[in-house]
Amino acid sequence: AQRVTQPEKLLSVFKGAPVExxxxxxxxxxxxxFWYVQYSRQRLQxxxxxxxxxxxxGFTADLNKGETSFHLKKPFAQEEDSAMYYCALSARAPYNxxxxxxxxxxxxxxxx
Amino acid sequence: xxxxxxxPRHLIKxxxxxxxxxCYPIPRHDTVYWYQQGPGQDPQFLISFYEKMxxxxxxxxDRFSAQQFSDYHSELNMSSLELGDSALYFCASSFAGTGxxxxxFGAGSRLTVL
Numbered sequence: 002a003q004r005v006t007q008p009e010k011l012l013s014v015f016k017g018a019p020v021e022x023x024x025x026x027x028x029x030x031x032x033x034x035f036w037y038v039q040y041s042r043q044r045l046q047x048x049x050x051x052x053x054x055x056x057x058x059g060f061t062a063d064l065n066k067g068e069t070s071f072h073l074k075k076p077f078a079q080e081e082d083s084a085m086y087y088c089a090l091s092a093r094a095p096y097n098x099x100x101x102x103x104x105x106x107x108x109x110x111x112x113x
Numbered sequence: 114x115x116x117x118x119x120x121p122r123h124l125i126k127x128x129x130x131x132x133x134x135x136c137y138p139i140p141r142h143d144t145v146y147w148y149q150q151g152p153g154q155d156p157q158f159l160i161s162f163y164e165k166m167x168x169x170x171x172x173x174x175d176r177f178s179a180q181q182f183s184d185y186h187s188e189l190n191m192s193s194l195e196l197g198d199s200a201l202y203f204c205a206s207s208f209a210g211t212g213x214x215x216x217x218f219g220a221g222s223r224l225t226v227l
Binding site for chain 2: 035037043044045046047050087099100101102103104105106
């Protein structure tokens with residue numbers, strides 16, 4: 002079964018603290034994983050994709066196939082990071098059109 | 114750069130009415146996806162179209178239908194609306210030819226059923 006699990010619904014930290022948003026997945030094939038962010042009342046935006054191995058806005062995420070995890074990390078949280086974060090798995094569909102399967106999301110609140 | 118355009122932004126309907134949402138993908142994108150996000154819920158995949166053909170189907174109710182037109186825009190038609198249909202409906206588009214699919218989302222259409 003294809004599934005994405007984000008165990009924390011809410012994560013509250015103070016500015017400057019490290020952040021780790023957890024994501025575990027279940028997928029029989031070779032996974033493609035993403036992190037999407039949704040700021041208040043805005044559209045879903047791509048934050049990271051595992052194949053790029055890049056750092057966006059100070060966030061990084063490493064795919065750990067052994068632990069089937071794709072945790073999102075940032076060493077020093079900023080107030081503007083407050084948002085809803087969704088981990089997503091790209092599941093192969095017909096015609097090479099992949100659909101995204103989302104986790105339930107984690108709300109990150111960064112306090113001053 | 115042009116993004117995914119959705120209309121209307123907000124829509125209020127009563128039970129048993131019908132509603133139509135429109136999505137205009139990024140130019141040259143050939144695939145359109147529809148997602149439903151209920152209050153406090155994660156986005157749920159409804160349906161997708163590739164080159165005007167339905168490519169995949171998720172948890173879309175039988176009361177809903179969708180299609181992709183020759184100009185690649187897509188419409189989601191919802192009939193016999195129920196209170197539970199109140200949600201934010203996202204459209205996303207992508208270009209299937211790139212292999213690793215990155216979906217670009219629209220701002221969403223918020224449907225409220227009274």
